[in-house]
Amino acid sequence: MIDRPVGNGTTSASSYLRTGPGxxxxxxxxxxxxxxxxxxxxxxxxxxxxxxxxxxxxxxHPNGYRDRLWTMRQFAGFGNAKQTNERYHFLLSQGQMGLSVAFDMPTLMGYDSDAPQARGEVGKCGVAIDSLRDMERLFEGIDMGAITTSMTINGPAAIAVAQYVAAAEKKGISRKLLGGTIQADILKEYIAQKEWIFPPRPHMRVITDMIEFCTAEMPKWNTISISGYHIREAGSTAAQELAFTLADGFAYVEAAMARGLDVDAFAPRLSFFFNSHIDFFEEIAKFRAARRIYAKRMRERYGAKNPRSWQLRFHTQTAGCSATAQQPENNIVRVAFEAMAAVLGGTQSLHTNSMDEVLALPTEKSVEIALRTQQVLAYETNVTNVVDPLGGSYFVESLTDEMERQAEAYFAQIEEYGGVIEAIEAGFFQKEIAEASYRYQRSIESKDRIIVGVNHFQREEEQLDMDLLKITEEVAREQARSLNELRTTRDANAVATALDRLERACRDERDNVMPHLIDCVNAYCTEGEIVETMAKVYGRYTERSVF
Amino acid sequence: MANRPLRIVVAKAGLDGHDRGAKVIARALRDAGMEVIYTGLFQTPEQIVQTAIQEDADGIGLSILSGAHMTLFPLVLEQLKAQGADDIVFFGGGTIPPEDAVELKKLGVKAVFTPGAPLQEIIDFVEAECGKRRELVG
Structure with missing residues (x-):
């Protein structure tokens, strides 16, 4: 017999019978x-x-997790660089293996902390990084040559890489030694996450410049993390997440090949980032199908010869959108199931969400529980000893085939539009996702889908008994003061010259913007100034909204 | 005039691109028979209030998931007052901690819905509150 909470959903015979609508x-x-x-x-x-x-x-990998566990990588960033730096030191001391930077909205959208657009957003859902100076503070006391860092930033990705390179080189660490990943997946911004700056075509040029630069200069750097996570969070199904993400990946491959790069020179450093939602077996099937579709395409269509180019490596994060504000402690359980699906699906690294993220940025305590969830999974459950334990399961193999079939059907539709950018411009993905998310919400409303604590087993009086992390407006004031001081103390001529050269590089398709971005960053140009300069050439994107 | 459907502006403010909730709400209100104007992303509080006035809206629903709610909700309220439009029913939702929701309600936000709020509850609220406003304003 299952213990049931008091209140709505107390034991009654009807709640055990599983027939009929609702x-x-x-x-x-x-x-x-x-x-x-x-x-x-x-x-x-x-x-x-x-x-x-x-x-x-x-x-x-032939030996799966026997040779090497997945990397436990918790995404973190809030307030200013100093506060986040302290959280990083804490996470590293707790056994975390790599860092993952969450930037705040103004940084993600290319605005300085003192821009009017940044009102109320500074340091709120990530760390505020305005210039190289903040990046230096972020990694103070951390050996950038020894850790790997993942940076979740897209519109200004090339600027963030430039800042990371410059911060390391100031410490005497060569860019050749820097390991990590930059998200830099601009296509999914138009599709789902909406953190764009420029229109799709010039943005693709900047990303391709960055791929070209990193391929030549940063041998340990993963140049792009093609992300389904946000597509899923925006409300897509698993099959849409799979299809749209891989379609984006193939678009980057085609762009880099069109630039004249050898597919085997850059493909081994592409990686993916998926969501792990609550539909357990479907998620596992999705991960398995992703590897198969990718390998076949890379080999057969793009002619890659290096097996590394065929191998889809991915990071996974548990589904933020599956977490509930009601009875938030239940999210710990959801996260554990989702994390296990990711591991049974063979993820290379994993972020487990904290139970309170549906309400605010996580506290240290809830982040610790999330990390411990991974450690229990890795060290206690014994799921790490056998590779792909569900391989050969009639059900999982059949569902894997079905995921592949649905993805291929979407690829055909995208091709009818003429490609990913054309499909974005036509609003195809946006519409598909909006439809799916509405259907999902409706299934919850009708109770065809039960969400514990939300539409069944609710507590009569929901009382939140939990500390939440607060970010004060002081962070914004401090960033503004620091920016002011920076603007008055740096070499104004160096700033003007660097920005001028950058603008010319933006106008010249044959040039690569990356070295110019590094020069700008080293001259302590702010992110806002750099973006403003690029926007003079490229313009800013506005979306035609559909719902 | 009296029989026209309720008109609701669903808005996204600031730099927050999380529009899943806003779109679902927009669609649910539309399916419930209301006229819905979705502002699209990245609107300023000034633009949102302007849109509501121009569209002769009965209500504004603001969605914020970036943590900027304690800045942006009050700015919209301020604009509504400044424009003499504070009879427009102003409500919202997003990742908003309970104590902030209490504070926002004190300031004049009529309702704050957090993740998991049933669509029907939101529809009922909008119909009741905006309906009342319609009767008063005519």
Whole structure:
């Protein structure tokens, strides 16, 4: 017998019967794949090759997590660089293996902290980085040559890489030694996350410049993290997340090849970033299908010869959108299931969300629980000893095929538009996602889908008994003071010259903007000034909204 | 005039690109028979209030998931007062901690909905409050 909370949803015979509408007895996955009661040999088309073998459905490493666990990488950033630097020192001391920078909205959108657009947003959902000076503070006391860093930034990604390189080189660490990943996935911004600056075509040019630069100068740097996470958070299904993300990935591959880069020179450093939602087996099937589709495409269509170019590596984050504000402690449990799906799906690194993120930035305590969840998974559950333990499961193999089938159908639709950028311009992805998210919400309203604590098993009186992290407006004032001081003390001529050269590079398609960005950063140009200069040439993007 | 459907402006302010909730709400209100004007992203408080006045809206629903709610909600309220439009029902939602929601309600935000709020609850609220306003204003 299950213990039931008091209040709505107390024990009654009817709450155990799973028939009829509104009973939560949905017999489909989130992507609307109908589920049979039992699967058998007739549902499996083939026997997949072993892990480590093409097309890597079962994993890219023959020994899975036996050789190496996934990287536990908690995304963190808030307030100013000094506060975030302290959180990084804490996380590293707790056994975290890599850093992951969350920037605040103004930084993500290319505005300085004292811009009018930044009102109320400074340091709120990430750290405020206005200039190289903030980047230096962010990594104070941290050996940038020894850790790996993931930076979640897209519109101004090239500027963030320039700042990271400059901050390291000031410490005497060569750019050649820098390991990590920059998200830099601008296509999904137009599709889902909406943190764009310039229109798609010039943005693609800057990203391609960055790929070209990193391929030549930063051998340990992953140049782009093609992200489905935000597509999913915006309300897509698993199949849409899979299809749209891979389509974006192929668009970057095609752009870099069109630049004349050899596919095997850059492809091994592309990586992916997926969401792990609550529909357990569908998520595992999605990860497996992603590897297979990618490997086949890279080899067959783009002619990659290096097996590393065929292998899809990915980071996973548990689904923020599956967390609930009601009874937030329940999110710990959701996160544990989602994290296990990611691990059974063979993720290379993982962020587990904290239970309170649906209400505010996480406190140190809730971040610790989230990290401990990964450690329990890694060290206690014994799921790490066998590679792809669900391989050969009639159900999971069949669902993997179905994910692939749905993705291929979407690829065909995107191609009809003429490609990803054209489909963005037509509002195709945006509309598909809006439809899916509305359907999902409706299924919750009708109780076809039960969310514990939300539409069933609610507490009669919801009382939040939890400390939340508060970011004060003092951060904004401090950043503004610091910017003022910077603008009066730096070499104004060096700033003007660097910005002028950058503008010329933006106008000249044959030039690469990256070295000019590094010069700007080293002259202590602010992010806002750099973006403003580039926007003079490229303009700013505005979206036609559909709902 | 009296029988025209309720008109609601669904707004996104500041630099916050999280528009999933706003779009779902916009669509749900529309499906409930209201006329919905979605502002799109990155609006200033001034623009939002202007839109509401120009569209003769009965209500404004503001969605904020970036943590800037304690700045942007009060700025919209200020604009509503400054424009003499504070009879427009102003409500909102997003990742808003309970104590901030209490504070915002004190300032004059009619309702604050957090993740997980049932659509029907929001629709009922909008119909009731904006309906009352319609009766008063005519």
């Amino acid at each position: 009973s939560g007895a949905i017999d489909r996955t989130i992507s609307d794949v109908p589920l049979k009661t039992v699967y058998g040999p007739e549902d499996v088309k083939r026997v997949e090759p072993q892990p480590g073998e093409y097309p890597y459905t079962r994993g890219i």
